[in-house]
Amino acid sequence: MLVRIRLTLVLFSLAMLLGCSKLTMENYSKIKTGIGYTEVVKILGKPDNCSEALFVRNCVWGNEQKNITVSFVGDKAILFSSKNIK
Template sequence: MSLRSIALLSFCVLLAACSKVNQENYSKLSSGMAKAEVETLLGKPTDCSGALGMSSCTWGDQKSFISVQFAGDKVLMFSGQGLK
């Protein structure tokens, strides 16, 4: 295995280990938080959709994710799955 391949593999492992989608950050979420605060905590969402002042954003993937529902700019409710 070349040095370049080892470096790339190491980077990928470090990136996965540094995920902000974890139990520690999930426990910091609370109803009424501003959307900007959530994005500061979790980073840019993987997916967002919404209409009429309501929106739902997800961080993570199908196995490990945090989903947050917003009313306007404030957290209404949130859930998580597969967090470590």
């Protein structure tokens, strides 16, 4: 019985963590041109991927199906977009 309760608690906790994605329209709307990289990380968490070319750092939160992408120059957001964010 105790094992069953523990398993239920673990599964419930995992479901809560997976359901708490920061990839929401509410968080996306907080991103503005000129906001700093650190501020974006406070809103969305650590990016899943970043690349840099010609002084532009492009960071992606999420995956190919659902994501938020922000481009930074001099640590400031210049462009941002989203895909399948609700």
